Amino acid sequence: MTKKNYEDIASKILLLIGGKENISYCTHCVTRLRITTKDKSLIKVDEINKLSGVVGNQWSGEQFQIIIGNEVEDVYKAICKLADIKEEASIDENLDANVKNEKGIKGIFSTLLEILSSVLAPIIPAIVACGLLQGLLYSAQSLGWIDPANETYTFFFTCSQVAFYFLPILVGYSAGKRFKCNPILAATTAGILMSPSFSALAGTQIKLFGVIPVMYAGYASTVIPAILTVYFQSHVERLCKRFVPKMIDIIVTPLVTVMISAIVGWTILAPIGGWLGTFVAEGILWLYTSLGPIGGAICGAVYPFMLMTGMQVAMSPITVQNLATLGYDFIYPCTAASNAAMAVCALYIFWKSKDENTKSMGLSTGITGLIGVTEPVFFGLIAKYKKALIATVVGGAAGGLVMGAFTVQYLSFGFVPFGTIVLAMTETFPYYMIGVCIAMVVAFVMMYLLKWKD
Structure with a gap:
């Protein structure tokens, strides 16, 4: 999109949410506009969903979220300019808008998730930097490009720790x-x-x-x-x-x-x-050592629902703890299987759909899904089509089964399945690729057997 496109979609969003006067707070995260309004009844949800550039939308507590994708920051800035409101920093506190209005066990759990998310999110770049360095070192060692006893290797390995x-x-x-x-x-x-x-x-x-x-x-x-x-x-x-x-x-x-x-x-x-x-x-x-394949299958199957509710942040402390204590994580490979299944479903929709907008969304979100950005594909396509959701669940479970069976390793936070594939290059890398490929093949076959069409 160009600057003109950002301003155009921003003006349409403002109009469909009841105008700038209806906004009480507006911010954004990696892929979504997050808007709290004074009067929810003024928001025209269906019309917003039809806007070019909008992948989808959802309510999260009192917060209305419009899924834009990677260009959300540009759209957000255009909205702030047109509405004459102060720009807020992109948020790390994924659930903060919700927990204030939730009570009981659900409220407590949401609060804990929000705390973990807001504390861990800012330090993830440091973990990614060191994790990627570990991945590069491991790959260079595996390929015989450097001797692990070499002083240069020792220097950078120490840095990575x-x-x-x-x-x-x-x-x-x-x-x-x-x-x-x-x-x-x-x-x-x-x-x-x-x-x-x-x-x-x-x-x-x-x-x-x-x-x-x-x-x-x-x-x-x-x-x-x-x-x-x-x-x-x-x-x-x-x-x-x-x-x-x-x-x-x-x-x-x-x-x-x-x-x-x-x-x-x-x-x-x-x-x-x-x-x-x-x-x-x-x-x-x-779960993995005792129920390995079953545990991996469950994780791969339920991940889309965790993504839908924002529950994926609950996995972050487990990942951090695994990386710190084991030196690798085994949750990421299961999410890689689920992401791969989602991406293939999107590409299948691109192949089969006769609607130009749906085809365009299938191609663009399918590619970003393979890289590891899955919110656009999930909210734009998977959540809309029951057959695509079933295919994603079955494909993710099939791939997760392999990941769990061989306790496949991933060296840090990253973008799965292929965005930061170097982090999967450990001794279990062949099983990582097998798990991802099985997830993709099964998801494709399920879309075919379910006879998906527009």
Whole structure:
């Protein structure tokens, strides 16, 4: 789209949501406009769905989401310009607009997902950078281009470990921003939890002041201990700022905040967080080691529904924990199978459809789906056609079956199946390709057997 096209679609969207006067808040994420309106009844959902450039739309709580795809930022800027509203930064807090209006168990679960998403999303580039470097090194080693004993290899391999080893500090800083406390102090407290000096004493118990028991453990590469401790720290900091005189705030507040948080973190929160992280990681690992193929098939089958509800963010902490503790992740290969199935369904629709708009959407979203951007293909096509959804589920399950059977490895966050394929180049790479290909073939065959047509 050109600048003129962005302004054209922006003006039409504004008109169909009830005008700029009906907007109470507007932001965007990677693929969607996220709009909160004053009067939902003014939104003409069906007409918005028919606009050229709009892949689809959905309600998420009180938030109306318009799926644009990769050009969402340009459309968003055009809307802000035409409506004369302030541009907001693209959001990481995927569920923030929803959780305020949800109560009970669902509200609690949504809140937890929102926290995990908003804390982990900002640090994913660091994990991707180090993960890609690991993938490149592994590929070069496998192809015989470099000796792993070579000092150059050792240098870059050490570089590739940094984001994972110092993960608590990255998480601490991000959590500090999320919980609205000093992120530098938060990173400092997280650094205390993972200090190599303390890690070297893992298994040793001491008593602070001769009374408070502290069991040293290794918290490097963990996630949950830092999040819990920084959450507690945010309350300590706010309490200090409430009672400490401004004159000595800069001295007293940091000292009291860090020291109290370090003590409570080491004695209570970090052990709880460490246990939770281990429990989740070992639980998922158990699913694969005990039910391998079945676990992989289930993951590949249900992923489209997780994508539909935004539940895919729940997998992020598991992925982070796997990368930190195992050095690889086994969830991504299953999502790769599901993404591959979705992409093939879109390309099948491109092949069979007689409608030019549908054909265009099938081709464009099918290609981006193969790269690893699947929201446009899911909301634009898969969610609209029941047969395409069935084919995606069956294809994803078939591919996931292979991924689970061989515990296929993926080295970092990335774009699956083919966007960052270098991260799959481990000893299980042949099975990765087999799983992806099976997912694609089965999805294609299902579309044929189900006799999909416009």
